[in-house]
Amino acid sequence: MSPETHRKTVEQKRTFTFIEKGTELIALSSFFSIIAYVVLRYLLKLDPFFATLPLFFSYGIGGIPLLIELVWKLFRFEFGSDLLAGISIISSFLLREYLAGAIVILMLSGGQLLERLAIYHASAVLRALARRMPTVAHQKRNGSIKDIDLKEVIEGIELIIYPHEICPADGVVIEGKTVMDESYLTGEPFMISKTVGSTVLSGAINGNSAIRIRVLRKPEDSRYAKIMEVIRKSEEAKPRIRRLAEQIGAFYTPLSIFIATVAGMVSGSPLRFLSVMVIATPCPLLLAIPVAILGSISLCARRSIVVKDSQALELISKCQTAIFDKTGTLTYGMPKLVEESYSSFFEPRFVFDLVASLERYSKHPLAAAVLQKAAEKKIEFMELSEVHEPPGKGLCGLFRKMSVRITARSKLSSDIKGLEQMPRESEGLECVVLIDEVYAATFRFRDAPREESKPFIAHLSAKHGFKKVLIVSGDRESEVSYLAKQVGVSTLYAQCSPEQKLEIVKNETSQAKTLFVGDGINDAPAMLAATVGIAVGSNSEPTTEAAKIVIMENTLMKVDEFLHIGRRMRMIALQSAIGGMMLSCMGMGIAATGGLSPVEGAIFQEIIDVFSLLNALRTLFPPKTIKDF
Structure with a gap:
């Protein structure tokens, strides 16, 4: 993480903390003012004038x-439901409906507080990474x-990574052996063995042994930092979606202001204007929609x-394109070895033991x-040296001066001995083993x-x-x-980096x-760019922070449940x-013709x-x- 990115994250956190406390103060003061009024007026039965005094405190702290x-906002021609609430506050004050005004202040400040918190949580993914x-x-x-300070770390210097420490930069092991937890970056829940020649990634957690590494990239150029930067840019570029109540x-x-103004001008009575405005107080917008969402x-x-952003509930029924990560989302994320084909040049058991010994470092x-499979066969691991993964070559190592390489079919050259014994290519995953x-x-x-x-895939369109x-x-x-054919998906993108995933989702x-829908840290940028991002499982903190929805149980059944709950929420809210x-x-129409007084209008509005x-x-x-599949 670069110092500049860290500075922005800290400043953003301080800013939102200040804003939240200010809005929270208004909401709390209004709430306790209303409680105090009810106690003084109806329990202690004090004079109405004295009982009303706490409500003036609410007007002073929050209303102004x-x-x-x-x-x-009015000067900027932003006509939202909160603007109508402001006019209602003034109307209620002029009509001496102080309790109604205090309730409107509470609802307005509470809604703003929820919105501030939503924005604050949108940057939580950066804080989780930082x-x-x-x-x-x-x-x-x-x-x-x-x-030394992290900004002093440059290419070529040697660092010591102590046990249980987080690796500060990408590098290569030059001394020592250990295991490292890279699940934070790869999404794979297992430990990776490291020996001389192995690469280590920034953000990985070291095991029980200290190692010495040579830095390959500065911390701000590491893979970990690049993912952070992609997420930060995605957050900054993401437009604000208008909420249902605002729409x-x-x-x-x-419309309400127009009706009230016309009524007041035609009748020549300010009370007619006030009558319409009182009944126009948008409590179904300020109260019913938040209640539907919270329910x-x-x-x-x-x-x-876990719903981390209520907008997802409002928007899920409008989504028309479903994008899925593969491993751990549509699959169980646990590939199994199903076929072993050996050449006639080596003993099969020797080859397998050698491959398993090398794969410990992958x-x-x-x-x-x-x-x-090695655990099932109860093999004894061999000691290998110079384990490394050169670009385009695969996983390589030495066993008693004998080279071992595990690679892909596409990386093989035509002059390799014994290729005629290799089975034909098939769908799915495979790896090829070369010895010398x-x-x-x-x-x-x-x-x-x-x-x-x-x-689940089949019912998305129909249901x-x-x-x-x-x-x-x-x-x-x-x-x-292979997987796409198994689950019935015709459009697929393979071998995508986090940046490529982000561009596809943005497009x-x-x-x-x-x-x-995804589950790994590499999915976090794409989740931020999507209209609704769902994290299946909770193994990766940045992913669950980036997602609007987190499914705690690792199943697509819960995704379908959320689709139904979101659709029903929007229907009930509407x-x-x-x-x-x-x-x-209807009430405004009656009030505009003089059929309802301000007090009667307030009662009618409360019934609504x-x-x-x-x-x-x-x-x-x-x-x-x-759920329906």
């Missing part, structure tokens, strides 16, 4: 700052070890679905499959699709209105193609609203909001609010159909 902000970066590195120079309020607010969030929590998912550049074996693997993947389904994966094309999102607005419009809120509370309970 909020009204200043709303006046500024927390993992060490502030110092241990440089070995002239036989001694000295702690409705954009029409309702000017759905509560229901999701009971179903092991972070590739196939290595875990080989090591699982002589063909030795071919191993084939399968990462089984989840049992629910195919029926949820998705028009396009894609797989975007960092895995090899043959493996992605699809520019054409239609998108749902992205019923409550639009139904309430229509009734309010009660029905809107009761309807919104239905989101607390699961729908009849919560």
Whole structure:
């Protein structure tokens, strides 16, 4: 992480903390003022004048700052439901409906607080990544070890990584052996053995042994830092999506002001204007929609679905393109060795033992499959040296001056001895083993699709209105193609870096609203770019921070449940909001003709609010159909 990025993250955190405390103060003061009024007026039965005094405190602490902000919005021609609430505050004060005004202040400040918190949490992914970066590195120079600042780490210097420390930079091991946890970067939940010649990644956690490395890239140029930068740029470039209440309020607010103004001018009575404004108070927008959202969030929590951004509930029913990561999302993320083909040049058991011994130093998912099979065969590992992965060559090592290389079919040259014994290419994953550049074996693997993947994909179009389904994966094309056929997806992108995933998702999102489902840290930038990002499982903190929705159980069943809950939430919220607005419009029409006084209008509005809120509370309970495949 570069110093500049760290500075921006810290400043952003301080800024939002200050804003949240200010908004929180207004909300709390309004809440306790209302409680105090109720106690003084109805329990202690004090004179109405004295009972009303706490409500003036609410107006002073919260009403004035909020009204200043709303006046500024008026000058910028921003006609939202909160602007109408500001006019309602003034109207209630002039009509001496102080309790109603205090409630509006509470609702308005509470809504702003929730919005500030949502923005603050949007930057949590950067903070999650920043927390993992060490502030110092241990440089070995002239036989001694000295702690240096991270910005002093440059290419070529030697660093010591102590046990259980986080690696500060990409490098190569030049002394020592250890195991490192790279799941934070790869998404694979296993430890990677490291020996002389092995590469280490910034952000990986060292095991029980100290090692010495030579730095290959400065910390700000590491893979880890690049992912952070992609996420930061994605956050900065992401446009703000207008909330459901704002969309409705954009029409309702000017309509209400127009009706009230015309009524006041035609009648020549300011009370007529005030009557219309009181009944126009947008409580179904300020109360019913948040209640519907919070009810759905509560229901999701009971179903092991964490809603980190309520906009996802509002937007999921509008998504038309579904984009899936492959490993760990549509598959179980655990490839298995299903076929072993050996040449006649070497003893099969010797070849397998040699491959398993070399795969201990690999972070590739196939290595875990080989090591699982090795555990079943109860082999004894051999000691290898000079283990390294040169670009385009595969995993290499030496055993008693005998070279061993595990690579892909496409990387083989035509002059390698024994290629005529290699089996034909097939779909799925495979690796080829060479010993002293002589063909030795071919191993084939399968990462089984989840049992629910195919029926889940098949029902997206018919039941949820998705028009396009894609797989975007960092895995090899043959493996992605094999899985796509298994689960019924025709459009796929293979061998994608996080940056490429991000560009694909941004392009699809520019054409239609998108749902992205993934589970690894490499998916985090794409999740931020999608309209709705869902993280399946909770193994990677940056991924769960970047996602709007986190499925705690590793199953697509819960994704379908969220689709149903989101669709139902939007339907109920629209019923409550639009139904309430229509009734309010009827009341405004009656008030505009003099049929309702301000007090009668306030009572009528409260009746509307009660029905809107009761309807919104239905989101607390699961729908009849919560999954349908």
